[in-house]
Amino acid sequence: MTARPIIQIQNAVKRFGDFTALNNVSLDIQEGEFFSLLGPSGCGKTTLLRLIAGFGDATEGTILIGGEDMTGVPANHRPTNMVFQSYAVFPHLNVADNVAFGLRRRGLPRAERDQLVNEALDRVGLSGLGHRRANELSGGQRQRVALARALVLSPKVLLLDEPLSALDKKLREQMQVELRRLQRSVGITFILVTHDQEEALTMSDRIAVMFDGKISQIAGPEELYQKPATRRVAEFIGGMNFLDATVTDDANGEVTLDSKSIGTITLPRPEAFLANDQDVTLAVRPERLTVSENGQDLGGHVLDGKIADTAYYGETTHYSVDLDRCGTRIWVSVSNSHGSHLLATGQPVRVGWDPAALVLLN
Amino acid sequence: MRLNALYFYAIAYMVFLYLPILFIPLFSFNDSTIVAFPLQGFTLEWYGMMAGNEAMQGALWNSIKVGVSSAVLATTFGVLGARAIVRYRFFARPAITGVIMTPLFLPEIIVAISLLVVMLQLGLSLSLVTVTLAHTLLAIPYSMAILMSNFEGFDQSLEEAASDLGETPLGAFFRVTLPNVLPGIISSLLITFTISLDEFIVAFFLADTEPTLPVYIFSQIRFPAAIPGVLALGTILLVASFLLLTAGELLRRSSVKRLQLKEDAGI
Numbered sequence: 001m002t003a004r005p006i007i008q009i010q011n012a013v014k015r016f017g018d019f020t021a022l023n024n025v026s027l028d029i030q031e032g033e034f035f036s037l038l039g040p041s042g043c044g045k046t047t048l049l050r051l052i053a054g055f056g057d058a059t060e061g062t063i064l065i066g067g068e069d070m071t072g073v074p075a076n077h078r079p080t081n082m083v084f085q086s087y088a089v090f091p092h093l094n095v096a097d098n099v100a101f102g103l104r105r106r107g108l109p110r111a112e113r114d115q116l117v118n119e120a121l122d123r124v125g126l127s128g129l130g131h132r133r134a135n136e137l138s139g140g141q142r143q144r145v146a147l148a149r150a151l152v153l154s155p156k157v158l159l160l161d162e163p164l165s166a167l168d169k170k171l172r173e174q175m176q177v178e179l180r181r182l183q184r185s186v187g188i189t190f191i192l193v194t195h196d197q198e199e200a201l202t203m204s205d206r207i208a209v210m211f212d213g214k215i216s217q218i219a220g221p222e223e224l225y226q227k228p229a230t231r232r233v234a235e236f237i238g239g240m241n242f243l244d245a246t247v248t249d250d251a252n253g254e255v256t257l258d259s260k261s262i263g264t265i266t267l268p269r270p271e272a273f274l275a276n277d278q279d280v281t282l283a284v285r286p287e288r289l290t291v292s293e294n295g296q297d298l299g300g301h302v303l304d305g306k307i308a309d310t311a312y313y314g315e316t317t318h319y320s321v322d323l324d325r326c327g328t329r330i331w332v333s334v335s336n337s338h339g340s341h342l343l344a345t346g347q348p349v350r351v352g353w354d355p356a357a358l359v360l361l362n
Numbered sequence: 363m364r365l366n367a368l369y370f371y372a373i374a375y376m377v378f379l380y381l382p383i384l385f386i387p388l389f390s391f392n393d394s395t396i397v398a399f400p401l402q403g404f405t406l407e408w409y410g411m412m413a414g415n416e417a418m419q420g421a422l423w424n425s426i427k428v429g430v431s432s433a434v435l436a437t438t439f440g441v442l443g444a445r446a447i448v449r450y451r452f453f454a455r456p457a458i459t460g461v462i463m464t465p466l467f468l469p470e471i472i473v474a475i476s477l478l479v480v481m482l483q484l485g486l487s488l489s490l491v492t493v494t495l496a497h498t499l500l501a502i503p504y505s506m507a508i509l510m511s512n513f514e515g516f517d518q519s520l521e522e523a524a525s526d527l528g529e530t531p532l533g534a535f536f537r538v539t540l541p542n543v544l545p546g547i548i549s550s551l552l553i554t555f556t557i558s559l560d561e562f563i564v565a566f567f568l569a570d571t572e573p574t575l576p577v578y579i580f581s582q583i584r585f586p587a588a589i590p591g592v593l594a595l596g597t598i599l600l601v602a603s604f605l606l607l608t609a610g611e612l613l614r615r616s617s618v619k620r621l622q623l624k625e626d627a628g629i
Contacts, residue, residue: 053526054526055522055525074525075522075525075526076525076526076527076528076529076530077528080526081526081527082522082523082526084519084522084523085519086517086519088517088519088520088522088523090520090523090524090538090542091520091542092538092541092542101524101527101529101537102527102528102529105528105529105533146523149527150526150527153527153528
C-alpha cells in the first residue's frame with residue numbers, strides 16, 4: 001500500500017432540496033485499500049458512493065480521484081466502476097456480452113476482447129457460462145456477472161453498493177470471503193457500502209461509520225470494535241452495555257469515576273477533556289464480562305445480581321442480569337466452549353469484570 | 363347445482379358474445395347473395411370479387427395510411443408520457459395521468475362531435491389528417507397503458523450501469539434502453555394500429571370524401587348485392603385484428619417478464 005490517497009473527499013456536502021444527505025464529509029482512501037462506508041439506511045453512505053461514481057456532483061466541496069478534480073466529470077469518464085445493489089445485469093444480453101459491454105467502446109480486436117472476457121469470467125468463477133442469458137442466472141451468479149463486468153475494465157476504484165444484501169446468509173458469508181480474496185489478487189481499491197456491521201468488520205482494511213450525513217469514526221475493524229469513539233458507534237457495532245458515571249477526580253494521568261452500578265473506579269485518562277462532576281458513559285462489551293454461580297470467588301471486580309433472561313445461540317449464551325446494587329440490567333455473553341450448563345432465570349449470580357475492558361465515552 | 367348454473371351462464375355468455383361474430387366468416391363462404399340459412403354451398407367468389415373492387419381497395423389504403431400514422435404518433439406520445447409518469451415525480455402527476463387516460467372512458471360519439479366542432483372552428487378542412495389526429499387521441503391511452511407496464515419493469519440502474527461502464531447517454535439509450543423496451547413499443551404499434559383500423563364513429567364524422575374501411579363497409583350495407591363482399595372483407599379484418607392484437611399482447615407479456623428480473627432467485 002502506497003501513501004498516496006487514490007480518493008480524496010474534501011468538505012463534500014450534498015443537498016436534495018431541503019434535505020442534507022451529506023454534511024461536510026472529508027475522507028482519504030488509500031490505493032489498494034478495502035474501504036467500507038458503514039451506517040444505517042439514510043446516513044448518506046450511498047449518496048457518497050454515487051458522488052464518487054459520478055452520478056451527480058456534490059453541492060459543495062470537491063472529490064479527487066488519483067489527484068484529479070472530478071467536478072463536472074460524468075460517470076462514463078471516471079476511472080471507477082460500480083457493482084449496483086440490483087446488479088443491473090443487462091437482461092437483453094448474455095453473460096459474455098454483459099462483461100464485454102464496456103470493452104466494446106475500446107475498439108479492441110475481437111480475439112483480445114474475448115480473452116479478457118474469459119479471464120474475467122474465470123476470475124469470478126463463471127467459466128463456461130458466457131452464453132447464458134441473465135434470466136437463467138441465480139442471484140449469486142448475477143452478482144458475479146456484475147463484478148466481472150466492472151473488473152474487466154481495470155478501474156482504479158471498484159465501488160460496491162450493498163452487493164450482498166440480496167443474498168441468503170450462507171451465500172453472503174461465502175461471497176464475503178471471495179470478495180476479500182478477489183480484492184487482494186487484483187489489488188484494486190474497493191469501496192463497499194453496507195449497513196451490515198459484520199460484513200464491514202470481516203472484509204475491510206478500514207471502515208468509516210456514518211450517521212446523519214456525517215462521519216462519526218474512521219478506523220480499522222479491531223479499533224472500531226474495541227475503541228468506539230461515540231456511544232452511537234458503540235451501539236451500532238456489536239452488543240454493548242452502557243453504564244452512567246460521574247467524574248470525581250482527574251490527576252496524574254488518571255481519572256476517578258463514580259458509578260451507581262459499579263462503584264468508584266480509576267481509569268487511564270482519555271485524550272478528551274473531562275471536567276469534575278461531568279457525566280460520562282462507561283461502555284463494556286458483553287463478552288468481556290463473566291458470569292458465575294453465586295459463591296464462587298472470581299477474584300478482582302465482581303457484582304452480584306440475578307439472571308433475568310437467557311437466550312441460547314449455540315456457540316454462545318446471552319444472559320440478562322439485574323444487578324442487586326442498583327437494579328441496572330446488563331447483558332453478558334458467555335462462550336459455550338466448555339459445554340457449560342444453562343443458568344436458570346432468577347438464579348443469583350456473580351458478574352466478573354475487568355477495568356481494562358471499560359471504554360470511556362463522553 | 364350452483365356450479366352448474368354458473369357453468370350455464372358462462373356458456374350462454376360466450377355464445378351470445380361470439381356466435382354472431384362467427385356468422386360473418388360463415389356467410390362469407392356461402393354461395394348466395396342472401397344472408398340466411400340454409401347455407402347454399404361453399405364459394406370463394408366474394409373474396410375474388412374484392413380484387414376488382416377499386417373503391418374498397420381505396421378504403422383499405424386509407425385505413426392503412428391512417429392506422430400507421432396514428433399508431434406511430436400515439437406510440438411516440440406514449441413513450442414520452444409513460445417514461446415521464448413512471449420515472450419522475452412531478453406536480454399533479456396523478457391528475458395528468460387521469461387526463462391522458464380519459465379518452466378510454468368517454469363515449470366515442472361525444473369525442474367525435476366535439477372534435478368535429480373544434481376542427482371546423484379551427485378552420486381545418488376534414489380529411490384523413492383530421493381522422494389521424496383523432497385516432498391518435500383515442501389510441502394514446504392504450505399505448506400509455508402498454509408502455510407504462512414496460513417502463514415500470516425497466517430498472518433505472520441499467521442506464522446508470524451503461525453510463526458507469528463508459529457509455530455516453532445517447533449510447534446508453536440505444537444499447538440498453540431501446541432494446542429492452544422495443545417489444546413494448548412494437549406491441550403498442552400493433553395494438554394502436556388495430557384500434558385505428560377498427561374505429562368507425564370518429565372516422566365517419568371526421569373523414570370528408572375518403573372513407574376508411576369501417577366507413578366503407580357501413581356505406582355498402584345499403585346495397586344487398588354488396589353484403590357478401592362486405593362479409594368477406596369483415597372476415598379478413600377480423601382475422602387481421604385477432605392476429606395483430608394477439609401478437610401485440612404476447613410481445614408485451616414477454617418483455618414485461620424479461621424485464622422483471624429481480625434478485626429473487628436462489629443459488
